[in-house]
Amino acid sequence: MSEFAKGEVWLVGAGPGDAGLLTLHAVEALRTADVEIQDALKSAKVLEYAAGAELVFLGKRGGKPSPKQPEINARLVAEAKAGRRVVRLKGGDPFMFGRGTEEVLALVAAGVKFRVVPGITAGIGGLAYAGIPVTSRDVNSSVIFLTGHDHTGLSPEGIDWAAVGHAAGMIVLYMAMRHMGEISDKLMAGGLSGDTPVAVVMRASMPEMRILDTTLARAAKDIEASGIGAPAIISIGRGNLLREQMAWL
Amino acid sequence: MSEFAKGEVWLVGAGPGDAGLLTLHAVEALRTADVEIQDALKSAKVLEYAAGAELVFLGKRGGKPSPKQPEINARLVAEAKAGRRVVRLKGGDPFMFGRGTEEVLALVAAGVKFRVVPGITAGIGGLAYAGIPVTSRDVNSSVIFLTGHDHTGLSPEGIDWAAVGHAAGMIVLYMAMRHMGEISDKLMAGGLSGDTPVAVVMRASMPEMRILDTTLARAAKDIEASGIGAPAIISIGRGNLLREQMAWL
Numbered sequence: 121m122s123e124f125a126k127g128e129v130w131l132v133g134a135g136p137g138d139a140g141l142l143t144l145h146a147v148e149a150l151r152t153a154d155v156e157i158q159d160a161l162k163s164a165k166v167l168e169y170a171a172g173a174e175l176v177f178l179g180k181r182g183g184k185p186s187p188k189q190p191e192i193n194a195r196l197v198a199e200a201k202a203g204r205r206v207v208r209l210k211g212g213d214p215f216m217f218g219r220g221t222e223e224v225l226a227l228v229a230a231g232v233k234f235r236v237v238p239g240i241t242a243g244i245g246g247l248a249y250a251g252i253p254v255t256s257r258d259v260n261s262s263v264i265f266l267t268g269h270d271h272t273g274l275s276p277e278g279i280d281w282a283a284v285g286h287a288a289g290m291i292v293l294y295m296a297m298r299h300m301g302e303i304s305d306k307l308m309a310g311g312l313s314g315d316t317p318v319a320v321v322m323r324a325s326m327p328e329m330r331i332l333d334t335t336l337a338r339a340a341k342d343i344e345a346s347g348i349g350a351p352a353i354i355s356i357g358r359g360n361l362l363r364e365q366m367a368w369l
Numbered sequence: 370m371s372e373f374a375k376g377e378v379w380l381v382g383a384g385p386g387d388a389g390l391l392t393l394h395a396v397e398a399l400r401t402a403d404v405e406i407q408d409a410l411k412s413a414k415v416l417e418y419a420a421g422a423e424l425v426f427l428g429k430r431g432g433k434p435s436p437k438q439p440e441i442n443a444r445l446v447a448e449a450k451a452g453r454r455v456v457r458l459k460g461g462d463p464f465m466f467g468r469g470t471e472e473v474l475a476l477v478a479a480g481v482k483f484r485v486v487p488g489i490t491a492g493i494g495g496l497a498y499a500g501i502p503v504t505s506r507d508v509n510s511s512v513i514f515l516t517g518h519d520h521t522g523l524s525p526e527g528i529d530w531a532a533v534g535h536a537a538g539m540i541v542l543y544m545a546m547r548h549m550g551e552i553s554d555k556l557m558a559g560g561l562s563g564d565t566p567v568a569v570v571m572r573a574s575m576p577e578m579r580i581l582d583t584t585l586a587r588a589a590k591d592i593e594a595s596g597i598g599a600p601a602i603i604s605i606g607r608g609n610l611l612r613e614q615m616a617w618l
Binding site: 141214219225254258261262267282288365 | 384387388389390391392393394396397462463464465466468469470471473474477485487488489490493494496497498502503504505506507508510511512513514515516527528529531532533534535536537611614615
Protein backbone atom coordinates (compact mmCIF):
# COMPACT_ATOMS: atom_id res chain seq x y z
CA MET A 121 0.00 0.00 0.00
CA SER A 122 1.33 3.44 -0.89
CA GLU A 123 2.30 6.13 1.58
CA PHE A 124 -0.37 8.12 3.40
CA ALA A 125 -0.01 11.57 1.77
CA LYS A 126 -1.27 14.91 2.96
CA GLY A 127 -4.73 15.70 1.62
CA GLU A 128 -5.81 12.06 1.49
CA VAL A 129 -8.67 10.36 3.31
CA TRP A 130 -8.22 6.75 4.36
CA LEU A 131 -11.34 4.83 5.33
CA VAL A 132 -10.04 2.37 7.88
CA GLY A 133 -11.88 -0.65 9.26
CA ALA A 134 -11.27 -0.92 13.01
CA GLY A 135 -12.66 -4.46 13.38
CA PRO A 136 -15.27 -5.51 15.95
CA GLY A 137 -13.56 -4.01 19.01
CA ASP A 138 -10.56 -6.03 20.18
CA ALA A 139 -7.58 -3.81 19.31
CA GLY A 140 -5.60 -6.94 18.41
CA LEU A 141 -7.84 -7.31 15.36
CA LEU A 142 -6.54 -4.07 13.85
CA THR A 143 -4.54 -4.74 10.69
CA LEU A 144 -0.97 -3.54 10.23
CA HIS A 145 -2.23 -1.09 7.60
CA ALA A 146 -4.80 0.27 10.05
CA VAL A 147 -2.19 0.81 12.76
CA GLU A 148 0.13 2.55 10.31
CA ALA A 149 -2.70 4.81 9.11
CA LEU A 150 -3.68 5.73 12.69
CA ARG A 151 -0.05 6.51 13.58
CA THR A 152 0.36 8.74 10.52
CA ALA A 153 -2.97 10.57 10.63
CA ASP A 154 -3.32 14.25 11.42
CA VAL A 155 -7.00 13.89 12.20
CA GLU A 156 -9.14 10.88 13.02
CA ILE A 157 -12.91 11.05 12.48
CA GLN A 158 -15.30 8.52 13.99
CA ASP A 159 -19.00 8.08 14.79
CA ALA A 160 -19.01 5.55 17.57
CA LEU A 161 -16.45 5.69 20.33
CA LYS A 162 -13.68 3.13 19.83
CA SER A 163 -11.84 1.31 22.59
CA ALA A 164 -9.04 3.17 24.36
CA LYS A 165 -6.52 0.64 23.07
CA VAL A 166 -7.49 1.32 19.47
CA LEU A 167 -7.23 5.05 19.99
CA GLU A 168 -3.76 4.78 21.56
CA TYR A 169 -2.43 4.27 18.04
CA ALA A 170 -3.90 7.63 17.02
CA ALA A 171 -2.25 9.51 19.90
CA GLY A 172 -0.71 12.02 17.49
CA ALA A 173 -3.95 12.90 15.72
CA GLU A 174 -6.76 15.28 16.50
CA LEU A 175 -9.78 13.21 17.45
CA VAL A 176 -13.13 14.23 15.97
CA PHE A 177 -16.20 12.50 17.30
CA LEU A 178 -19.25 12.88 15.09
CA GLY A 179 -21.62 10.52 16.89
CA LYS A 180 -24.61 11.11 19.09
CA ARG A 181 -23.70 12.99 22.25
CA GLY A 182 -25.66 14.62 25.03
CA GLY A 183 -28.98 13.78 23.46
CA LYS A 184 -28.22 15.65 20.23
CA PRO A 185 -29.00 13.77 17.03
CA SER A 186 -26.22 12.26 14.94
CA PRO A 187 -24.96 14.43 12.11
CA LYS A 188 -26.38 13.57 8.73
CA GLN A 189 -24.24 11.74 6.20
CA PRO A 190 -23.81 14.81 3.96
CA GLU A 191 -22.34 16.72 6.92
CA ILE A 192 -19.85 13.91 7.55
CA ASN A 193 -18.91 13.80 3.87
CA ALA A 194 -18.40 17.57 3.85
CA ARG A 195 -16.15 17.37 6.92
CA LEU A 196 -14.00 14.66 5.34
CA VAL A 197 -13.58 16.75 2.20
CA ALA A 198 -12.83 19.94 4.16
CA GLU A 199 -10.14 18.28 6.30
CA ALA A 200 -8.49 16.80 3.21
CA LYS A 201 -8.62 20.10 1.32
CA ALA A 202 -6.89 21.69 4.33
CA GLY A 203 -3.96 19.41 3.55
CA ARG A 204 -4.38 17.02 6.42
CA ARG A 205 -4.03 13.24 6.47
CA VAL A 206 -7.51 12.09 7.45
CA VAL A 207 -8.40 8.71 8.91
CA ARG A 208 -12.08 7.91 8.85
CA LEU A 209 -12.27 5.10 11.39
CA LYS A 210 -15.18 2.69 11.04
CA GLY A 211 -16.31 -0.23 13.14
CA GLY A 212 -15.80 -3.55 11.38
CA ASP A 213 -15.20 -3.17 7.64
CA PRO A 214 -15.95 0.05 5.73
CA PHE A 215 -17.92 -1.79 3.04
CA MET A 216 -19.94 -4.09 5.30
CA PHE A 217 -22.94 -1.90 6.12
CA GLY A 218 -20.53 0.90 7.01
CA ARG A 219 -21.71 3.51 4.50
CA GLY A 220 -18.19 3.48 3.10
CA THR A 221 -19.44 3.58 -0.47
CA GLU A 222 -21.28 6.87 0.06
CA GLU A 223 -18.23 8.47 1.62
CA VAL A 224 -15.91 7.25 -1.11
CA LEU A 225 -18.21 8.56 -3.82
CA ALA A 226 -18.34 11.96 -2.07
CA LEU A 227 -14.53 12.04 -1.97
CA VAL A 228 -14.32 11.09 -5.64
CA ALA A 229 -16.80 13.83 -6.54
CA ALA A 230 -14.69 16.38 -4.64
CA GLY A 231 -11.44 15.21 -6.21
CA VAL A 232 -10.01 13.95 -2.92
CA LYS A 233 -7.67 10.97 -3.04
CA PHE A 234 -8.59 8.07 -0.80
CA ARG A 235 -7.78 4.52 0.23
CA VAL A 236 -9.94 1.84 1.82
CA VAL A 237 -8.29 -0.34 4.47
CA PRO A 238 -10.48 -3.41 5.02
CA GLY A 239 -11.27 -4.52 8.56
CA ILE A 240 -12.53 -7.64 10.31
CA THR A 241 -16.30 -7.55 10.21
CA ALA A 242 -18.17 -8.44 13.41
CA GLY A 243 -20.41 -10.89 11.54
CA ILE A 244 -17.41 -13.14 10.85
CA GLY A 245 -14.64 -12.33 13.33
CA GLY A 246 -16.89 -11.26 16.19
CA LEU A 247 -18.94 -14.44 15.92
CA ALA A 248 -15.69 -16.46 15.96
CA TYR A 249 -14.96 -15.04 19.43
CA ALA A 250 -18.32 -16.44 20.48
CA GLY A 251 -17.37 -19.86 19.08
CA ILE A 252 -19.70 -19.58 16.10
CA PRO A 253 -18.26 -20.49 12.68
CA VAL A 254 -20.11 -18.75 9.84
CA THR A 255 -19.44 -21.71 7.56
CA SER A 256 -18.73 -25.37 8.22
CA ARG A 257 -18.25 -28.00 5.58
CA ASP A 258 -20.80 -30.39 7.08
CA VAL A 259 -23.36 -27.75 8.09
CA ASN A 260 -23.49 -24.89 5.56
CA SER A 261 -21.59 -23.86 2.45
CA SER A 262 -23.22 -20.45 2.26
CA VAL A 263 -23.82 -17.49 4.55
CA ILE A 264 -25.86 -14.33 3.99
CA PHE A 265 -25.32 -10.99 5.71
CA LEU A 266 -28.11 -8.43 6.01
CA THR A 267 -28.72 -5.20 7.79
CA GLY A 268 -31.86 -5.00 9.89
CA HIS A 269 -32.75 -1.45 8.96
CA ASP A 270 -32.48 0.80 5.91
CA HIS A 271 -32.26 4.57 5.62
CA THR A 272 -35.90 4.88 6.73
CA GLY A 273 -35.03 3.14 10.02
CA LEU A 274 -37.40 0.30 9.18
CA SER A 275 -36.45 -3.21 8.21
CA PRO A 276 -35.53 -3.27 4.53
CA GLU A 277 -38.63 -3.54 2.41
CA GLY A 278 -36.81 -4.81 -0.64
CA ILE A 279 -35.72 -8.02 1.08
CA ASP A 280 -37.31 -11.32 -0.05
CA TRP A 281 -37.19 -13.00 3.36
CA ALA A 282 -38.48 -16.33 2.08
CA ALA A 283 -35.60 -16.43 -0.41
CA VAL A 284 -33.17 -15.48 2.39
CA GLY A 285 -34.36 -18.45 4.42
CA HIS A 286 -33.84 -20.83 1.51
CA ALA A 287 -30.62 -19.37 0.16
CA ALA A 288 -28.18 -19.76 3.01
CA GLY A 289 -27.42 -22.16 5.82
CA MET A 290 -26.48 -19.26 8.06
CA ILE A 291 -28.10 -15.82 8.24
CA VAL A 292 -26.16 -13.04 9.98
CA LEU A 293 -27.96 -9.82 10.85
CA TYR A 294 -26.39 -6.43 11.63
CA MET A 295 -28.32 -3.68 13.42
CA ALA A 296 -31.39 -5.86 13.68
CA MET A 297 -32.19 -5.79 17.38
CA ARG A 298 -35.18 -3.48 17.11
CA HIS A 299 -36.74 -5.36 14.21
CA MET A 300 -36.06 -8.94 15.27
CA GLY A 301 -39.73 -9.71 15.89
CA GLU A 302 -40.72 -8.65 12.40
CA ILE A 303 -37.74 -10.39 10.80
CA SER A 304 -38.37 -13.66 12.66
CA ASP A 305 -42.02 -13.62 11.61
CA LYS A 306 -41.08 -13.11 7.97
CA LEU A 307 -38.45 -15.86 8.02
CA MET A 308 -40.91 -18.30 9.63
CA ALA A 309 -43.66 -17.31 7.18
CA GLY A 310 -41.12 -18.07 4.45
CA GLY A 311 -40.61 -21.59 5.72
CA LEU A 312 -37.83 -21.45 8.32
CA SER A 313 -38.56 -23.48 11.44
CA GLY A 314 -39.25 -21.65 14.69
CA ASP A 315 -36.76 -24.04 16.30
CA THR A 316 -33.87 -22.72 14.20
CA PRO A 317 -31.05 -21.87 16.62
CA VAL A 318 -30.35 -18.16 17.10
CA ALA A 319 -27.41 -16.54 18.87
CA VAL A 320 -27.31 -12.87 19.83
CA VAL A 321 -23.77 -11.63 20.45
CA MET A 322 -23.39 -8.23 22.09
CA ARG A 323 -20.04 -6.39 22.07
CA ALA A 324 -18.45 -9.25 20.15
CA SER A 325 -14.70 -9.74 20.78
CA MET A 326 -14.65 -7.41 23.81
CA PRO A 327 -14.19 -8.48 27.45
CA GLU A 328 -17.80 -7.48 28.13
CA MET A 329 -19.11 -9.73 25.33
CA ARG A 330 -22.48 -11.33 26.14
CA ILE A 331 -24.14 -14.16 24.27
CA LEU A 332 -27.81 -15.13 24.26
CA ASP A 333 -28.84 -18.54 22.93
CA THR A 334 -32.41 -18.70 21.69
CA THR A 335 -34.54 -19.81 18.74
CA LEU A 336 -36.16 -18.00 15.87
CA ALA A 337 -39.60 -18.23 17.50
CA ARG A 338 -38.42 -16.95 20.87
CA ALA A 339 -35.69 -14.51 19.79
CA ALA A 340 -37.54 -11.19 20.04
CA LYS A 341 -38.99 -11.96 23.47
CA ASP A 342 -35.73 -13.37 24.80
CA ILE A 343 -33.80 -10.32 23.58
CA GLU A 344 -36.24 -8.05 25.38
CA ALA A 345 -36.07 -10.09 28.58
CA SER A 346 -32.26 -10.37 28.50
CA GLY A 347 -31.52 -6.67 28.53
CA ILE A 348 -28.96 -7.25 25.76
CA GLY A 349 -28.68 -4.12 23.65
CA ALA A 350 -27.00 -2.84 20.53
CA PRO A 351 -24.40 -3.16 19.14
CA ALA A 352 -25.08 -6.83 18.62
CA ILE A 353 -24.80 -9.40 15.86
CA ILE A 354 -27.56 -11.98 15.39
CA SER A 355 -26.76 -15.32 13.76
CA ILE A 356 -29.46 -17.72 12.64
CA GLY A 357 -28.71 -21.31 11.68
CA ARG A 358 -27.53 -24.73 12.77
CA GLY A 359 -23.94 -23.52 12.94
CA ASN A 360 -24.83 -21.90 16.26
CA LEU A 361 -25.06 -25.38 17.76
CA LEU A 362 -21.30 -25.77 17.37
CA ARG A 363 -20.80 -23.01 19.90
CA GLU A 364 -20.93 -25.25 22.92
CA GLN A 365 -18.08 -27.35 21.58
CA MET A 366 -16.05 -24.44 20.25
CA ALA A 367 -16.27 -21.66 22.82
CA TRP A 368 -12.67 -20.64 23.25
CA LEU A 369 -12.38 -17.41 25.16
CA MET B 370 -6.28 -12.43 23.90
CA SER B 371 -4.38 -14.67 26.26
CA GLU B 372 -0.77 -15.74 25.84
CA PHE B 373 0.17 -18.36 23.26
CA ALA B 374 1.09 -21.31 25.47
CA LYS B 375 3.06 -24.43 24.61
CA GLY B 376 0.83 -27.25 23.41
CA GLU B 377 -1.75 -24.92 21.88
CA VAL B 378 -2.86 -24.64 18.27
CA TRP B 379 -3.89 -21.23 16.97
CA LEU B 380 -5.83 -21.11 13.72
CA VAL B 381 -4.78 -17.81 12.22
CA GLY B 382 -6.39 -16.03 9.28
CA ALA B 383 -3.71 -14.56 7.03
CA GLY B 384 -6.04 -12.38 4.98
CA PRO B 385 -6.19 -12.29 1.17
CA GLY B 386 -2.47 -11.85 0.56
CA ASP B 387 -1.24 -8.32 1.28
CA ALA B 388 0.86 -8.72 4.44
CA GLY B 389 -0.44 -5.35 5.65
CA LEU B 390 -3.81 -7.00 6.17
CA LEU B 391 -2.44 -9.29 8.87
CA THR B 392 -3.92 -8.43 12.26
CA LEU B 393 -1.80 -7.59 15.29
CA HIS B 394 -2.90 -10.89 16.86
CA ALA B 395 -1.80 -12.77 13.73
CA VAL B 396 1.63 -11.15 13.75
CA GLU B 397 2.08 -11.89 17.44
CA ALA B 398 1.07 -15.53 16.92
CA LEU B 399 3.49 -15.95 13.99
CA ARG B 400 6.34 -14.41 16.00
CA THR B 401 5.69 -16.72 18.95
CA ALA B 402 5.05 -19.97 17.07
CA ASP B 403 7.40 -22.93 17.19
CA VAL B 404 5.88 -24.42 14.06
CA GLU B 405 3.72 -22.96 11.31
CA ILE B 406 1.55 -25.26 9.19
CA GLN B 407 0.01 -24.14 5.90
CA ASP B 408 -1.53 -25.61 2.72
CA ALA B 409 -1.01 -22.88 0.17
CA LEU B 410 2.22 -20.92 0.04
CA LYS B 411 1.87 -17.50 1.63
CA SER B 412 3.71 -14.38 0.52
CA ALA B 413 7.31 -13.95 1.63
CA LYS B 414 6.33 -10.85 3.61
CA VAL B 415 3.77 -12.80 5.62
CA LEU B 416 6.27 -15.55 6.34
CA GLU B 417 8.93 -13.08 7.54
CA TYR B 418 6.94 -12.80 10.75
CA ALA B 419 7.32 -16.55 11.27
CA ALA B 420 11.10 -16.50 10.83
CA GLY B 421 11.63 -18.25 14.17
CA ALA B 422 9.26 -21.12 13.42
CA GLU B 423 9.65 -24.38 11.56
CA LEU B 424 7.65 -24.12 8.36
CA VAL B 425 5.51 -27.09 7.38
CA PHE B 426 3.92 -27.03 3.94
CA LEU B 427 1.10 -29.53 3.51
CA GLY B 428 -0.16 -28.47 0.08
CA LYS B 429 0.15 -30.04 -3.34
CA ARG B 430 3.75 -30.34 -4.44
CA GLY B 431 5.49 -32.08 -7.29
CA GLY B 432 2.32 -33.58 -8.68
CA LYS B 433 1.51 -35.41 -5.45
CA PRO B 434 -2.05 -35.08 -4.19
CA SER B 435 -2.83 -32.84 -1.22
CA PRO B 436 -2.92 -34.57 2.12
CA LYS B 437 -6.39 -35.46 3.30
CA GLN B 438 -8.00 -33.42 6.08
CA PRO B 439 -7.64 -36.23 8.66
CA GLU B 440 -3.88 -36.26 8.05
CA ILE B 441 -3.73 -32.50 8.61
CA ASN B 442 -5.79 -32.80 11.79
CA ALA B 443 -3.51 -35.56 13.06
CA ARG B 444 -0.43 -33.47 12.38
CA LEU B 445 -1.87 -30.49 14.29
CA VAL B 446 -2.65 -32.71 17.26
CA ALA B 447 0.77 -34.40 17.17
CA GLU B 448 2.67 -31.10 17.10
CA ALA B 449 0.62 -29.78 20.02
CA LYS B 450 1.06 -32.98 22.04
CA ALA B 451 4.81 -32.60 21.50
CA GLY B 452 4.53 -29.36 23.47
CA ARG B 453 4.98 -26.94 20.61
CA ARG B 454 3.14 -23.70 19.90
CA VAL B 455 1.43 -24.41 16.59
CA VAL B 456 0.15 -21.80 14.15
CA ARG B 457 -2.17 -23.16 11.51
CA LEU B 458 -2.07 -20.36 8.94
CA LYS B 459 -5.07 -20.07 6.62
CA GLY B 460 -5.76 -17.80 3.68
CA GLY B 461 -8.49 -15.27 4.46
CA ASP B 462 -10.50 -16.17 7.55
CA PRO B 463 -10.43 -19.64 9.16
CA PHE B 464 -14.24 -19.87 9.27
CA MET B 465 -14.99 -18.55 5.76
CA PHE B 466 -14.74 -21.74 3.69
CA GLY B 467 -11.43 -22.48 5.38
CA ARG B 468 -12.31 -25.84 6.97
CA GLY B 469 -11.49 -24.25 10.31
CA THR B 470 -14.48 -25.88 11.97
CA GLU B 471 -13.29 -29.38 11.15
CA GLU B 472 -9.84 -28.67 12.51
CA VAL B 473 -11.15 -27.09 15.69
CA LEU B 474 -13.44 -30.05 16.35
CA ALA B 475 -10.51 -32.43 15.85
CA LEU B 476 -8.48 -30.44 18.38
CA VAL B 477 -11.35 -30.45 20.86
CA ALA B 478 -11.75 -34.21 20.46
CA ALA B 479 -8.03 -34.67 21.18
CA GLY B 480 -8.09 -32.36 24.19
CA VAL B 481 -5.81 -29.77 22.56
CA LYS B 482 -6.32 -26.14 23.50
CA PHE B 483 -6.83 -23.74 20.62
CA ARG B 484 -7.64 -20.18 19.60
CA VAL B 485 -9.09 -18.78 16.38
CA VAL B 486 -7.64 -15.50 15.11
CA PRO B 487 -10.04 -14.08 12.51
CA GLY B 488 -8.64 -12.74 9.25
CA ILE B 489 -9.76 -10.49 6.43
CA THR B 490 -11.69 -12.62 3.96
CA ALA B 491 -10.95 -12.11 0.26
CA GLY B 492 -14.65 -11.81 -0.55
CA ILE B 493 -14.82 -8.54 1.42
CA GLY B 494 -11.33 -7.10 1.76
CA GLY B 495 -9.92 -8.48 -1.48
CA LEU B 496 -12.85 -7.09 -3.46
CA ALA B 497 -12.30 -3.70 -1.79
CA TYR B 498 -8.82 -3.59 -3.35
CA ALA B 499 -10.55 -4.01 -6.70
CA GLY B 500 -12.87 -1.10 -5.91
CA ILE B 501 -15.91 -3.31 -5.34
CA PRO B 502 -17.97 -2.63 -2.21
CA VAL B 503 -19.88 -5.72 -1.06
CA THR B 504 -22.68 -3.52 0.27
CA SER B 505 -23.85 -0.01 -0.61
CA ARG B 506 -26.80 1.73 0.92
CA ASP B 507 -28.36 2.62 -2.42
CA VAL B 508 -27.55 -0.64 -4.20
CA ASN B 509 -27.78 -3.62 -1.85
CA SER B 510 -28.38 -4.18 1.84
CA SER B 511 -27.49 -7.87 1.71
CA VAL B 512 -24.65 -10.03 0.43
CA ILE B 513 -24.35 -13.80 0.20
CA PHE B 514 -21.11 -15.78 0.17
CA LEU B 515 -20.93 -19.27 -1.29
CA THR B 516 -18.30 -21.78 -2.16
CA GLY B 517 -18.36 -23.14 -5.70
CA HIS B 518 -17.53 -26.70 -4.80
CA ASP B 519 -18.24 -29.09 -1.99
CA HIS B 520 -16.30 -32.11 -0.70
CA THR B 521 -17.19 -34.07 -3.85
CA GLY B 522 -15.49 -31.42 -5.99
CA LEU B 523 -18.78 -30.59 -7.69
CA SER B 524 -20.83 -27.47 -7.20
CA PRO B 525 -22.88 -27.82 -4.01
CA GLU B 526 -26.01 -29.80 -4.69
CA GLY B 527 -27.85 -28.50 -1.66
CA ILE B 528 -27.86 -24.90 -2.91
CA ASP B 529 -31.20 -23.37 -3.99
CA TRP B 530 -29.75 -21.13 -6.70
CA ALA B 531 -33.08 -19.44 -7.48
CA ALA B 532 -33.34 -18.40 -3.83
CA VAL B 533 -29.72 -17.20 -3.89
CA GLY B 534 -30.54 -14.95 -6.84
CA HIS B 535 -33.52 -13.46 -5.03
CA ALA B 536 -32.03 -13.22 -1.55
CA ALA B 537 -29.08 -10.91 -2.00
CA GLY B 538 -28.10 -7.88 -4.02
CA MET B 539 -24.54 -9.18 -4.24
CA ILE B 540 -23.40 -12.78 -4.64
CA VAL B 541 -19.75 -13.55 -3.86
CA LEU B 542 -18.33 -16.92 -4.89
CA TYR B 543 -15.20 -18.60 -3.57
CA MET B 544 -13.47 -21.43 -5.45
CA ALA B 545 -16.03 -21.29 -8.23
CA MET B 546 -13.88 -20.87 -11.34
CA ARG B 547 -14.31 -24.43 -12.62
CA HIS B 548 -18.07 -24.45 -12.11
CA MET B 549 -18.93 -20.93 -13.24
CA GLY B 550 -20.79 -22.12 -16.34
CA GLU B 551 -23.06 -24.37 -14.33
CA ILE B 552 -23.59 -21.75 -11.61
CA SER B 553 -24.42 -18.99 -14.13
CA ASP B 554 -26.93 -21.27 -15.85
CA LYS B 555 -28.64 -22.04 -12.55
CA LEU B 556 -28.77 -18.40 -11.47
CA MET B 557 -30.24 -17.36 -14.85
CA ALA B 558 -32.74 -20.25 -14.77
CA GLY B 559 -33.73 -18.92 -11.33
CA GLY B 560 -34.51 -15.49 -12.74
CA LEU B 561 -31.27 -13.49 -12.63
CA SER B 562 -30.63 -11.48 -15.79
CA GLY B 563 -27.80 -12.54 -18.06
CA ASP B 564 -26.75 -8.89 -18.09
CA THR B 565 -26.00 -8.88 -14.34
CA PRO B 566 -22.48 -7.47 -13.92
CA VAL B 567 -19.81 -9.95 -12.88
CA ALA B 568 -16.25 -9.25 -11.75
CA VAL B 569 -13.58 -11.92 -11.45
CA VAL B 570 -10.72 -10.86 -9.20
CA MET B 571 -7.58 -12.99 -9.27
CA ARG B 572 -4.93 -12.68 -6.53
CA ALA B 573 -6.97 -9.97 -4.82
CA SER B 574 -4.90 -7.41 -2.84
CA MET B 575 -1.59 -8.55 -4.35
CA PRO B 576 0.53 -6.55 -6.83
CA GLU B 577 -0.29 -9.13 -9.51
CA MET B 578 -4.05 -8.71 -8.99
CA ARG B 579 -6.05 -9.04 -12.22
CA ILE B 580 -9.69 -8.11 -12.74
CA LEU B 581 -12.05 -9.31 -15.44
CA ASP B 582 -15.31 -7.44 -16.02
CA THR B 583 -18.03 -9.52 -17.61
CA THR B 584 -21.70 -10.50 -17.24
CA LEU B 585 -23.47 -13.53 -15.91
CA ALA B 586 -24.24 -14.80 -19.43
CA ARG B 587 -20.68 -14.36 -20.67
CA ALA B 588 -18.71 -15.12 -17.48
CA ALA B 589 -17.68 -18.74 -18.10
CA LYS B 590 -16.52 -18.09 -21.67
CA ASP B 591 -14.74 -14.87 -20.72
CA ILE B 592 -12.95 -16.57 -17.84
CA GLU B 593 -11.74 -19.29 -20.18
CA ALA B 594 -10.57 -16.78 -22.78
CA SER B 595 -8.87 -14.51 -20.23
CA GLY B 596 -6.47 -17.07 -18.86
CA ILE B 597 -7.38 -15.91 -15.34
CA GLY B 598 -7.00 -18.79 -12.94
CA ALA B 599 -7.55 -19.69 -9.31
CA PRO B 600 -7.35 -18.35 -6.67
CA ALA B 601 -10.04 -15.88 -7.64
CA ILE B 602 -13.13 -14.33 -6.15
CA ILE B 603 -16.23 -13.85 -8.33
CA SER B 604 -18.73 -11.13 -7.46
CA ILE B 605 -22.14 -10.92 -9.08
CA GLY B 606 -24.34 -7.83 -8.77
CA ARG B 607 -24.85 -4.18 -9.55
CA GLY B 608 -22.27 -3.18 -6.96
CA ASN B 609 -19.61 -4.17 -9.47
CA LEU B 610 -20.59 -1.13 -11.52
CA LEU B 611 -19.16 1.12 -8.80
CA ARG B 612 -15.71 -0.23 -9.56
CA GLU B 613 -14.96 2.25 -12.30
CA GLN B 614 -15.55 5.16 -9.94
CA MET B 615 -13.88 3.59 -6.96
CA ALA B 616 -10.77 1.83 -8.21
CA TRP B 617 -8.10 3.06 -5.87
CA LEU B 618 -4.95 1.02 -6.23
